[in-house]
Amino acid sequence: MHNNTNIPLLSSVIQLIKDMAMKLLLVALLALAFAHAAVLASDPSPLQDFCVADDSSKVFVNGAVCKNMNDVTADDFYTSGLDKPGNTVNNVRSNVTAVNVNKIPGLNTLGISLARIDFAPNGLNPPHTHPRATEILVVLEGELYVGFVTSNIGQTNRLFTKNLKKGDVFVFPQGLIHFQLNTGKYNAVALAGLSSQNPGVITIAKAVFGSTPPISDDVLAKAFQVDKRLVDRLQAQQWTDNNN
Numbered sequence: 368m369h370n371n372t373n374i375p376l377l378s379s380v381i382q383l384i385k386d387m388a389m390k391l392l393l394v395a396l397l398a399l400a401f402a403h404a405a406v407l408a409s410d411p412s413p414l415q416d417f418c419v420a421d422d423s424s425k426v427f428v429n430g431a432v433c434k435n436m437n438d439v440t441a442d443d444f445y446t447s448g449l450d451k452p453g454n455t456v457n458n459v460r461s462n463v464t465a466v467n468v469n470k471i472p473g474l475n476t477l478g479i480s481l482a483r484i485d486f487a488p489n490g491l492n493p494p495h496t497h498p499r500a501t502e503i504l505v506v507l508e509g510e511l512y513v514g515f516v517t518s519n520i521g522q523t524n525r526l527f528t529k530n531l532k533k534g535d536v537f538v539f540p541q542g543l544i545h546f547q548l549n550t551g552k553y554n555a556v557a558l559a560g561l562s563s564q565n566p567g568v569i570t571i572a573k574a575v576f577g578s579t580p581p582i583s584d585d586v587l588a589k590a591f592q593v594d595k596r597l598v599d600r601l602q603a604q605q606w607t608d609n610n611n
Contacts, residue, residue: 406466413476417473419434420468421433422472431475434472436609441607443472444471446466448464457492459490460486460487460489461486461490462484463483464528465480465486466481468564468565476564479560479564480561480563481559481560482559485556486509486555488549488554491548492547495541496545497541497568497569498541499565499566501541501562503536503560504538505530509551510530510533510555511547511548511557512528512550513529513531513539514526514527514529518542543584544571573608576605577606577608587602
């Protein structure tokens with residue numbers, strides 16, 4: 368006769384294996400879900416060689432509708448003029464020349480763009496963010512003081528800064544506030560690569576004090592812990608800058 372005393376033990380072992388298998392499956396599914404969410408957070412992925420933006424289409428999608436492949440030409444992947452300095456005669460003494468999907472339709476779905484940034488002496492590219500892109504910056508001429516601020520880590524927003532010279536490279540993580548200041552005696556030029564066909568830009572002072580309609584004085588005075596009269600002056604100055 369078989370000994371039946373081990374049957375309960377065997378059943379327990381089998382059940383334990385089943386429970387472990389279910390937990391492993393759940394972990395795998397969660398990992399897959401997070402990976403899928405990370406993919407969705409980036410620019411649309413190309414499912415063909417290219418998807419040249421069709422500016423004439425009235426259809427609105429996340430990105431742009433593809434032009435008919437037969438109508439695509441080499442000019443859809445081309446632009447010129449990045450050798451020419453931008454006009455730095457303005458309040459911040461800097462100029463950004465963006466080369467994104469609006470300038471080169473062939474960038475649509477490719478997840479990349481760039482910009483030339485010109486600085487007069489003491490020129491500043493003011494604190495701003497790119498909500499959809501990480502930025503990598505290389506100094507072509509001159510000297511720059513650059514930096515970015517982290518998101519809230521506990522009660523601290525850490526500042527990372529670096530003094531850059533010709534040939535130096537610095538990275539600004541996606542969505543974080545960053546800036547560049549020309550600390551040299553002469554003009555400076557930088558080239559920035561961005562991990563989106565249309566990275567967007569939010570200039571902090573312009574967004575906060577120059578929104579349409581304006582943010583309430585009560586909100587801004589309390590947020591910055593300043594008098595409302597100062598808020599009014601800052602809003603008036605930003606309005607003047609926006610309309611000049």
